[in-house]
Amino acid sequence: MPRSEQPASASTPDAVLKALADPHRRQILRLVQHRELAAGQIAAQFPLTQQAISLHISVLRKAGLLAERRDGTRRLYSLRHEALDPVRSLLAEFWPDALARLKTAVERAHQTKETRQP
Amino acid sequence: MPRSEQPASASTPDAVLKALADPHRRQILRLVQHRELAAGQIAAQFPLTQQAISLHISVLRKAGLLAERRDGTRRLYSLRHEALDPVRSLLAEFWPDALARLKTAVERAHQTKETRQP
DNA sequence: CGTCTGTACAAGTATTCTCTTGTACAAGAG
DNA sequence: CTCTTGTACAAGAGAATACTTGTACAGACG
Numbered sequence: 001m002p003r004s005e006q007p008a009s010a011s012t013p014d015a016v017l018k019a020l021a022d023p024h025r026r027q028i029l030r031l032v033q034h035r036e037l038a039a040g041q042i043a044a045q046f047p048l049t050q051q052a053i054s055l056h057i058s059v060l061r062k063a064g065l066l067a068e069r070r071d072g073t074r075r076l077y078s079l080r081h082e083a084l085d086p087v088r089s090l091l092a093e094f095w096p097d098a099l100a101r102l103k104t105a106v107e108r109a110h111q112t113k114e115t116r117q118p
Numbered sequence: 119m120p121r122s123e124q125p126a127s128a129s130t131p132d133a134v135l136k137a138l139a140d141p142h143r144r145q146i147l148r149l150v151q152h153r154e155l156a157a158g159q160i161a162a163q164f165p166l167t168q169q170a171i172s173l174h175i176s177v178l179r180k181a182g183l184l185a186e187r188r189d190g191t192r193r194l195y196s197l198r199h200e201a202l203d204p205v206r207s208l209l210a211e212f213w214p215d216a217l218a219r220l221k222t223a224v225e226r227a228h229q230t231k232e233t234r235q236p
Numbered sequence: 237c238g239t240c241t242g243t244a245c246a247a248g249t250a251t252t253c254t255c256t257t258g259t260a261c262a263a264g265a266g
Numbered sequence: 267c268t269c270t271t272g273t274a275c276a277a278g279a280g281a282a283t284a285c286t287t288g289t290a291c292a293g294a295c296g
Contacts, residue, residue: 013144014139014141017135017138017139018139020135020139020208021132021135021136021138021139022253022254023132024254026131026208029212030211030212033212038272038273039272039273039274040271040272040273043273048254048255048256049255049256049257050272050273050274051255051256051257051258051273051274051275052254052255052256054273054274054275055254055255055274055275056254057274058274058275072262072263072264072272073261073262073263073264073271073272073273074263074271074272074273075272075273075274079212081212081213084209084212084213087205087208087209088209088213090138090144090205091202091205091206091209093148094147094148094151094197094199094202095199095202095206097199140283140284142284156242156243157242157243157244158241158242158243161243166284166285166286167285167286167287168242168243168244169243169244169245169285169286169287169288170284170285170286172243172244172245173244173283173284173285174284175244176244190242190292190293190294191241191242191243191291191292191293191294192241192242192243192293193242193243193244
């Protein structure tokens, strides 16, 4: 089977943040967060045309936020979590306290999951 | 300490992300991250006109990212860290693993900061 | 008071964004 | 091969954005 991997993981902070600064695009990411979806399936969730969604997908893909896999004529998309790294960096830079809060959240989550104590 | 929530912190995720999706504006936030700066002092750091920076400041302020304090004719600005909360939420939503990575980052940051390393 | 300094607001322009309709192209079905 | 389906690309309209220059206004200071 064809395995077309895209090496384009070099998403700049600017491209990622601009891609995220649109409600439609954030919604697309939510849709493909846990499962692959074909472009048409994504488009069907919006009151926009298929072409408009195709363009949003293109923006997200160029920012590195979407992985693309071809299956026949369909193109399946899924979230590339790693691409959110610039956002994490930004948060770390501007809001050190957020790290502490997230650490707390992590520990709570771990406690919930496996009852682990730091 | 007063835990009063400011009503002006009703910044929407959209406004915050759009405000952050510009390199000039991110640079402004870096400048006022640790100390207050007057609008003119901020503008002096850029090859743009004072008016252009004033507009960027306005965008940041409306997104809740900047606190404004008046001192005579000057207006002093500083970063409102809380306004980054929507970014944290976004990260938490889209990237559960980020929590674990941030925990690691926190621990590294604390080590770096304290530098009481044998 | 008049004048300077610091800053925001106004109007105009060039660029960029987001959407539309129209079209091309690739792959499977008959 | 022809038809249908799934998707991207192209061109253009309208809005939003990011600048510019010009101006207004508030406060400090002689």
